[in-house]
Amino acid sequence: MALDVAGLRKNYAGNEVVAGLSFAVEPGTCFGLLGPNGAGKTTTLRLCLGLTAPDAGEIRLAGRPIPAEAQVARAKVGVVPQFDNLDPDFSCAENLLVFGRYFGLKDADVRRRIPALLDFASLANKAEARIATLSGGMKRRLTLARALVADPDIVFLDEPTTGLDPQARHLIWERLKQLKAAGKTLILTTHFMDEAERLCDRLIVIDHGRKIAEGSPRELIATHIEAQVIEVFDESSGRLPEFTENHRHLAARVELSGDTAFFYCREPQPLLAALAGADGLRYLHRASNLEDVFIKLTGRELRD
Amino acid sequence: MNRPGFFPVWQRNFLVWKKLALPSILGNLADPLIYMLGLGYGLGAMLPEIGGQPYIAFLAAGTICASTMNAATFEALYSSFSRMHVQKTWDAILNTPLGLTDVVAGELLWATTKSFFSGCAILVVVTAMGLTNGPLALLILPAIVLTGLAFAALGLIWNALAPSYDFFMYYFTLLITPMTLISGVFFPTDQLPGWLAAIGGWLPLAQGVALIRPLLAGHWPADALIHIMALLATSAVAFAIALRLTRRRLLK
Numbered sequence A: 001m002a003l004d005v006a007g008l009r010k011n012y013a014g015n016e017v018v019a020g021l022s023f024a025v026e027p028g029t030c031f032g033l034l035g036p037n038g039a040g041k042t043t044t045l046r047l048c049l050g051l052t053a054p055d056a057g058e059i060r061l062a063g064r065p066i067p068a069e070a071q072v073a074r075a076k077v078g079v080v081p082q083f084d085n086l087d088p089d090f091s092c093a094e095n096l097l098v099f100g101r102y103f104g105l106k107d108a109d110v111r112r113r114i115p116a117l118l119d120f121a122s123l124a125n126k127a128e129a130r131i132a133t134l135s136g137g138m139k140r141r142l143t144l145a146r147a148l149v150a151d152p153d154i155v156f157l158d159e160p161t162t163g164l165d166p167q168a169r170h171l172i173w174e175r176l177k178q179l180k181a182a183g184k185t186l187i188l189t190t191h192f193m194d195e196a197e198r199l200c201d202r203l204i205v206i207d208h209g210r211k212i213a214e215g216s217p218r219e220l221i222a223t224h225i226e227a228q229v230i231e232v233f234d235e236s237s238g239r240l241p242e243f244t245e246n247h248r249h250l251a252a253r254v255e256l257s258g259d260t261a262f263f264y265c266r267e268p269q270p271l272l273a274a275l276a277g278a279d280g281l282r283y284l285h286r287a288s289n290l291e292d293v294f295i296k297l298t299g300r301e302l303r304d
Numbered sequence B: 001m002n003r004p005g006f007f008p009v010w011q012r013n014f015l016v017w018k019k020l021a022l023p024s025i026l027g028n029l030a031d032p033l034i035y036m037l038g039l040g041y042g043l044g045a046m047l048p049e050i051g052g053q054p055y056i057a058f059l060a061a062g063t064i065c066a067s068t069m070n071a072a073t074f075e076a077l078y079s080s081f082s083r084m085h086v087q088k089t090w091d092a093i094l095n096t097p098l099g100l101t102d103v104v105a106g107e108l109l110w111a112t113t114k115s116f117f118s119g120c121a122i123l124v125v126v127t128a129m130g131l132t133n134g135p136l137a138l139l140i141l142p143a144i145v146l147t148g149l150a151f152a153a154l155g156l157i158w159n160a161l162a163p164s165y166d167f168f169m170y171y172f173t174l175l176i177t178p179m180t181l182i183s184g185v186f187f188p189t190d191q192l193p194g195w196l197a198a199i200g201g202w203l204p205l206a207q208g209v210a211l212i213r214p215l216l217a218g219h220w221p222a223d224a225l226i227h228i229m230a231l232l233a234t235s236a237v238a239f240a241i242a243l244r245l246t247r248r249r250l251l252k
Helices: A041-048 A068-075 A092-102 A107-120 A136-147 A168-181 A193-199 A217-224 A239-250 A267-276 A292-296 B004-018 B019-048 B054-086 B090-096 B100-128 B135-161 B167-182 B192-200 B204-219 B226-248
Strands: A003-012 A013-024 A030-034 A058-061 A065-066 A078-082 A154-158 A185-190 A202-207 A209-215 A227-232 A253-257 A259-266 A281-287
Touching: A003 A041, A013 A041, A013 A058, A013 A202, A013 A209, A030 A041, A030 A193, A041 A058, A041 A154, A041 A185, A065 A068, A068 A078, A078 A136, A092 A107, A092 A136, A092 A154, A092 B004, A107 A136, A136 A154, A136 A168, A168 A185, A168 A193, A185 A193, A185 B226, A193 A292, A193 B135, A202 A217, A209 A217, A209 A292, A217 A292, A227 A239, A227 A267, A239 A253, A239 A259, A239 A267, A267 A281, B004 B019, B019 B054, B019 B100, B054 B090, B054 B100, B054 B135, B054 B167, B054 B204, B090 B100, B090 B226, B100 B135, B100 B226, B135 B167, B135 B204, B135 B226, B167 B192, B192 B204, B204 B226
Parallel strands: A030 A185, A030 A202, A078 A154, A154 A185
Antiparallel strands: A003 A013, A003 A058, A058 A065, A202 A209, A227 A259, A227 A281, A253 A259
16 A cells, blocks of 8 residues: 555644544545545644644554654655645746755755756746746746656645646646656545545545545445436526425435535436526526535534 | 765754845844943943953954844844744645654754854954954854753743734733843943852843853863853753644644
């Protein structure tokens, strides 16, 4: 296993942030760690990297016990942190050079790798550019290139596309797929469900430090939720509550959120027929996705 | 060949400094020199000789020490803090095979290096003014390193405790400034009440002064070994405390 975690626990001031977490990541796969804000994702990553000691449980990263041999294990690991911490005093190329030194690499070896790394990050013409002149997407890509400087087997990514525009996100996804095709293990936290659905072979959903679901995105959708969703919106007609009450029996499950009703159905036709004749309501019929599973598992209330 | 883990951390800071080396040296040099020349010649003209040397020569030794202390302290407080807390450079390094000991040791040695540049710059000017006496002055160089090391280590303790930059002002007003006044930088400590002079004699700045002033005057310092050991012990203990506090802060 690239990463093997068993019975992991971590308390902060009596608050159990990670509460008995177990999972395993097979080499060469993309593994997702999903959960709402405060679910314990970042703490779990820090534990796995040996940056904080667990109160209980066992971790093996790249075959090494963590935190005992964390520094040895991290030689084969790259990390893309949630917040960019590129060196603002250096150019893009210097950032890679200086980071390579932290891995004990020779300057000549890193310099040889820099063009390919910048190319991978689509920053080939930015070698001498200062960090302050880069866009958010460019910084993320450089951070990804920096994580690859020592050619790691395992790459940790903590919310790699948060705050990026769609173009920048798609480019990052493209690159992550390339890494997976090259045989790297990716361990990813995100709260974008479309991102997890696209990239992850397997994922776990955690909440309050506990694992509440595990599987491939397809498995999770098949196990936890009805295949189809019809979202019905009230166009200020005020008819939604009444409509929902009268047609609740046509869906397996109905959820109300503000001016939208979510009808989770196995057989959508009767409800669609009813909607065709309903004035003042708009609707969207779609296949259910990972976000529906996530909301079902973790609830609709805000977490912040 | 296996390089020690602190080296790339030191090297990173050196690379940043190199980009701005000249203004940095001139900036570090200007302030202490103005004080030394102003007080040394202006005030010194009204003063008798101190221990057989003119006031400017007395003050020159004190200025080398105070300048070294200030450079080490400033680097270990403001600059280390911005790397640790603002830029999150330390977090980035901790994701690599390096550990916290490497990071803090690299910062310690870098702050020492920078204070060495500062102390040396003053020494060069002092030498050009003809205030050195013979080859013993060369031993001022390792004495600057020891003084810088102790203050770098002490500064890193305060850095580990700091919630923000404002916190550093207390370190200067409560520790550094009083220490400068009772360690024999500007005037001999026998001008002080006995108890205050006794406290002053224990402070790390006074240890540096006790080494550097005689060396500048051209003779071997009394109790040299005691002062050297005191500075080394201060450095070692302060570093151990700083490392522990930083670990509690960053790796909890």
